[in-house]
Amino acid sequence: MRNELTVAVVGVGAVGQEMVRVLRQRRFPARELRLLARTARELEVDGERFRVGVTEDAAFAGVDVALFAGTEGEKGAAVTFAEGAIRRGAVVIDNGNDFRMDPRVPLVVPEVNAARAPENEGIVANPNCCTIPLTCVLKPLHEAAGLRRVRVATYQSLSGAGASNMQRLAETQPHELDLLMEWDFDGEEFDEETKLREETRKIMELPELPISASCIRVPVMVGHAETVWVETESPLSADDARSLLAAAPSVRLDDFPSPGKAAGLDEVLVGRIRQDPTDSNGLVLFLACDNLRKGAALNAIQIAELLLGRAAARAA
Amino acid sequence: MRNELTVAVVGVGAVGQEMVRVLRQRRFPARELRLLARTARELEVDGERFRVGVTEDAAFAGVDVALFAGTEGEKGAAVTFAEGAIRRGAVVIDNGNDFRMDPRVPLVVPEVNAARAPENEGIVANPNCCTIPLTCVLKPLHEAAGLRRVRVATYQSLSGAGASNMQRLAETQPHELDLLMEWDFDGEEFDEETKLREETRKIMELPELPISASCIRVPVMVGHAETVWVETESPLSADDARSLLAAAPSVRLDDFPSPGKAAGLDEVLVGRIRQDPTDSNGLVLFLACDNLRKGAALNAIQIAELLLGRAAARAA
Numbered sequence: 001m002r003n004e005l006t007v008a009v010v011g012v013g014a015v016g017q018e019m020v021r022v023l024r025q026r027r028f029p030a031r032e033l034r035l036l037a038r039t040a041r042e043l044e045v046d047g048e049r050f051r052v053g054v055t056e057d058a059a060f061a062g063v064d065v066a067l068f069a070g071t072e073g074e075k076g077a078a079v080t081f082a083e084g085a086i087r088r089g090a091v092v093i094d095n096g097n098d099f100r101m102d103p104r105v106p107l108v109v110p111e112v113n114a115a116r117a118p119e120n121e122g123i124v125a126n127p128n129c130c131t132i133p134l135t136c137v138l139k140p141l142h143e144a145a146g147l148r149r150v151r152v153a154t155y156q157s158l159s160g161a162g163a164s165n166m167q168r169l170a171e172t173q174p175h176e177l178d179l180l181m182e183w184d185f186d187g188e189e190f191d192e193e194t195k196l197r198e199e200t201r202k203i204m205e206l207p208e209l210p211i212s213a214s215c216i217r218v219p220v221m222v223g224h225a226e227t228v229w230v231e232t233e234s235p236l237s238a239d240d241a242r243s244l245l246a247a248a249p250s251v252r253l254d255d256f257p258s259p260g261k262a263a264g265l266d267e268v269l270v271g272r273i274r275q276d277p278t279d280s281n282g283l284v285l286f287l288a289c290d291n292l293r294k295g296a297a298l299n300a301i302q303i304a305e306l307l308l309g310r311a312a313a314r315a316a
Numbered sequence: 317m318r319n320e321l322t323v324a325v326v327g328v329g330a331v332g333q334e335m336v337r338v339l340r341q342r343r344f345p346a347r348e349l350r351l352l353a354r355t356a357r358e359l360e361v362d363g364e365r366f367r368v369g370v371t372e373d374a375a376f377a378g379v380d381v382a383l384f385a386g387t388e389g390e391k392g393a394a395v396t397f398a399e400g401a402i403r404r405g406a407v408v409i410d411n412g413n414d415f416r417m418d419p420r421v422p423l424v425v426p427e428v429n430a431a432r433a434p435e436n437e438g439i440v441a442n443p444n445c446c447t448i449p450l451t452c453v454l455k456p457l458h459e460a461a462g463l464r465r466v467r468v469a470t471y472q473s474l475s476g477a478g479a480s481n482m483q484r485l486a487e488t489q490p491h492e493l494d495l496l497m498e499w500d501f502d503g504e505e506f507d508e509e510t511k512l513r514e515e516t517r518k519i520m521e522l523p524e525l526p527i528s529a530s531c532i533r534v535p536v537m538v539g540h541a542e543t544v545w546v547e548t549e550s551p552l553s554a555d556d557a558r559s560l561l562a563a564a565p566s567v568r569l570d571d572f573p574s575p576g577k578a579a580g581l582d583e584v585l586v587g588r589i590r591q592d593p594t595d596s597n598g599l600v601l602f603l604a605c606d607n608l609r610k611g612a613a614l615n616a617i618q619i620a621e622l623l624l625g626r627a628a629a630r631a632a
Contacts (some may be wrong), residue, residue, distance in 0.1 A: 189590060194451055
């Protein structure tokens with residue numbers, strides 16, 4: 001990869017700050033890291049101080065990679081600014097929800113469908129923070145035994161709803177802690193549940209895969225967890241599933257995964273893999289993932305690395 | 317009912333205190349309310365002061381109804397003291413786990429299997445705090461369409477693990493809030509998951525009912541929630557399920573049930589009832605229940621009322 005890239009991070013909430021952190025931790029070859037938000041400000045991430053500029057078309061001049069964090073307050077920034085950024089020569093990776101289901105836009109989890117990333121017209125979409133760990137786990141099971149049905153109950157942390165909700169949790173009295181369901185509701189399900197189904201189908205390239213999701217936000221700061229019931233076409237023992245998952249990229253077996261254990265890790269923790277006692281072709285498992293890292297920032301930067309790796313390979 | 321009953325409450329943790337509260341709120345006909353615990357102490361419940369005596373055989377002299385709270389610290393008290401209490405003329409209602417699966421002991425949710433309560437030899441068992449709301453909701457669906465399979469993901473509050481765990485949550489820093497799984501594990505599942513399956517089968521009188529449970533404790537003080545996938549033998553529309561549940565005893569429809577909404581209520585809140593998109597005979601729903609009330613103390617006292625009502629009817 002060239003070491004003279006100019007990288008923009010648009011939105012400096014929970015995900016945007018994690019993007020800066022991950023770029024630094026992975027020594028992403030950025031000559032310049034340009035932080036943009038609705039309003040100019042100063043920002044410190046892991047001891048490094050940044051001046052945050054205002055997101056406007058001109059701010060993308062010279063930008064090679066534009067990472068849109070897509071968090072609240074900056075939501076839809078890609079709708080307004082991605083086209084201009086692309087015209088100025090940037091590749092856009094959007095963690096927002098606006099382009100994920102656009103058939104012209106690849107929706108990529110590098111461990112699952114890396115081949116789709118280069119098929120872009122300037123934008124690659126980063127999936128929802130529950131979809132990413134789910135597809136990392138479903139992929140090896142599908143390749144081995146074929147997915148027939150998936151049911152998912154989520155335990156999502158407050159950081160998935162942005163920095164202001166983390167602040168809200170920090171200020172909540174213990175007796176007022178509760179489960180939250182602050183998503184758009186279409187009369188049937190939350191948009192979060194629809195996203196989880198539709199994005200999983202697109203990434204897995206299984207457009208008819210039956211998926212039922214029930215999403216709940218729990219009073220935890222960072223880390224999403226999911227109980228997953230999987231039915232496969234061919235029988236798959238819990239032991240075989242465990243072996244497959246142990247070998248899967250970005251997946252780590254853990255006896256009892258939890259958000260607290262997953263926070264700060266790059267891998268999806270998976271455990272409690274057992275036969276579903278109600279179905280001979282069924283498995284139950286529990287996963288946990290740092291929703292800000294693999295669930296958002298890290299996956300976006302892996303996409304950037306994938307695109308740049310290809311570019312480097314082409315140039316060589 | 318006679319108004320000169322002597323009622324003992326054994327264990328004065330979260331459930332024991334709620335038993336005192338519910339007895340007073342329902343104007344249970346107690347001439348004397350005798351609180352017992354491992355050590356003597358003073359206790360105030362809703363402004364009323366009690367002297368807590370030491371649990372010993374002699375303390376059950378003259379007791380008509382002995383409610384064993386079965387909370388931590390007092391666990392197994394019924395194993396030690398129930399027989400003596402019965403010999404002294406008491407009927408024992410045990411919220412602990414020791415007798416629930418004993419074939420000679422009825423395990424009762426009054427809305428589901430009231431007829432079993434009188435078939436006792438001195439002890440009636442009160443089910444697990446997740447089993448009670450689950451069976452209240454499953455019962456009308458089973459009667460209408462027959463249950464084929466049930467999958468449950470729980471969101472259980474800290475009060476279900478006793479007063480000391482409520483204190484622990486109160487002292488937890490916001491950034492340290494996490495999901496907990498502090499149950500015995502048999503290498504396959506938590507005992508909490510086994511209980512939920514076995515107790516539901518016993519109460520519903522469906523000894524082969526396929527049930528898969530995934531239990532998680534969430535950082536919430538009071539109120540348990542459950543996402544439930546139900547497959548029925550005959551098709552049952554979400555609208556019909558909603559009508560059945562609206563008419564079911566101790567069940568109240570709510571668009572978005574949560575532990576916070578359920579806390580302090582006597583009913584199980586049920587909502588988000590929708591077709592399971594993966595199965596034509598499947599439904600998904602979400603329930604929430606005050607685990608200390610209907611999930612424990614209230615159900616135990618309803619059992620007492622049931623037994624006393626019968627006794628009164630026999631005497632008349």
